[in-house]
Amino acid sequence: MKSVRTVIQGLPVQLVVSQEMSLPMCMRLRYEPSDPYAVRVAFTAEGSDETVEWIFGRDLLIDGLKGPVGEGDVQIWPASDRDRGALYIILKPPDGVALIRATAQDIKRFVHETEALVPRGSESECVDPDALRKHLLAEG
Secondary structure: OOOOOOEEEEEEEEEEOOOOOEEEEEEEEEEOOOOOOEEEEEEEEOOOOOEEEEEEEHHHHHHHOOOOEOOOOEEEEEOOHHHOOEEEEEEOOOOOOEEEEEEHHHHHHHHHHHHHHOOOOOHHHHOOHHHHHHHHHHHO
């Protein structure tokens, strides 16, 4: 199962500063079947050229739509009933913590597109073992 298509989706999100204040940001999600377990995520503050990039496990993003998931640097959970329709993402870089509020429907749309390319559970069919071996040996 080889695909050269890449799924890219940009969407507006909020950096939650406090209960009363949040800052608009753009979150760009990128999924490539050549790296089927990962989603690359880039955050850009409105009016800024600076981008912060993260790599999430695709399963983490999918499972976070249903319930709280993640340990360590990335945690994802759906909003409570009173804040329906939102998805929260906590990022813990070495120098702080960021709480991102996204629209769950936007994330679901992205996830469905990735699953249309590479169904969940079939990721290993997209991995080229020879290329992976070469990459690992070059790193070591």
